[in-house]
Amino acid sequence: MTGEGHTAEGASPAALTWRDGAVPVSSRFDDPYFSLKGGLDETRHVFLAGNGLPSRFRDGFHIAELGFGTGLNLLAAVLLWQAAGIAGRFRFTSFEGFPMSAAEMARAHEAFPEVAEVSPGLVAAWQRGARRFAVGPADVEILEGDARAVLPGWQGRAEAWFLDGFSPAKNPEMWGEDLMAEVGRHTAPGGSFATYTAAGFVRRGLAAAGFAVSRLPGHAGKRHMSAGRMPLPGEDA
Template sequence: MTSPPEPSTPLDWRDDVPVSTRFDDPYFSLENGLEETRHVFLSGNDLPDRFRFGFHVAELGFGTGLNLLATLQAWRASGQEGMLRYTSFEAFPITPEEMRRAQGAFPELAPLAADLAPHWGAEYITLADLDFRLVTGDARTTLPHWQRTADAWFLDGFSPARNPELWEEPLMQQVFAHTSPGGTAATYTAAGFVRRGLQSAGFEVTRIPGYGRKRHMTRAVKPAS
């Protein structure tokens, strides 16, 4: 069961960085979105070191698809066999044209972006090394019905001050319930109520150095037993 996505709203652009007019927040760092993704979501989840056959990444906030591209690039570079499983929950999907424009800011990802460009807008993408699903609708409604668990979560909603719905404690409890034992979650925010929500859900939470001008970010681990 999925909820229909909310109507798309126009984006503002600051050079190559799209900014949500709904939340008045950029989709990725104005400094370097790719390096932010690598620092926060890959390193924050100990990737690519934890990659293994059947590894599953889940994400709150698909946005421009940058995190998917960076993760698939790391997967391919690691030489890992099999398919990367990747599920993203997104309430406000942007258009394929907007995705392609945003991804154009990262020439390093151009070959990957070209591989996936024909598929943007699809609910499922299947490549030789990728099993992707986009779940549209409010994650507070859709995640409880998801039947799988993730080894790593990318918590990438807009700023908690502007998009508090995606950081509420009941949703963090659902993230915990849909995390494999020993799995992890990472996010760019170190907001106190987000860390408390993750702790209350059952994660072991630490505050670690953030990217760029953000002094801290959050890493969470689900106990293995």
């Protein structure tokens, strides 16, 4: 890790240092929480556009995510929903093993002035310990713990997955075939996933889980990312 910052006061389970005073980095996985070349732009390119959003949005749409982190993906989804003028509400379920503190989350959001309007609602809910709360049109549920243990017992099925764990090279447990199979099992017919990684073992695991997997251009000079769709009944994979 280059350009290390200091460890945050009141350290949380996230075990952070701060690069250049603004970018949170996991000491546990030696990996930044968002792109050093525009984290919000990467979220929009990978997770939103990669899942065909906002064109698929509708009242009751359900997004699920592996790796809540700073909550930036949630905030970007809220802003996109609002900008698109979608009626109704959407659900957002995220699985997080090492949650940040509210202060750390707020500090991370300072790098993105565009989220200033929606960040306070998330930070305030987090500060009071809520893990089910609303942020604008989003009804949010955060499930804490190792996703390999928590996801199998989840009763939901998502229409879009944001797969946003730390790098597969540094956190392979979040990308294993068994967990990808659970992602597939918890995806609605016609549902989708998107992720920044194009690692071969991740793509193979998602294909084995039933997704038709595509490799797409990555963000900010990164060659590739991955996205995919769960075929509808009777449709070829």
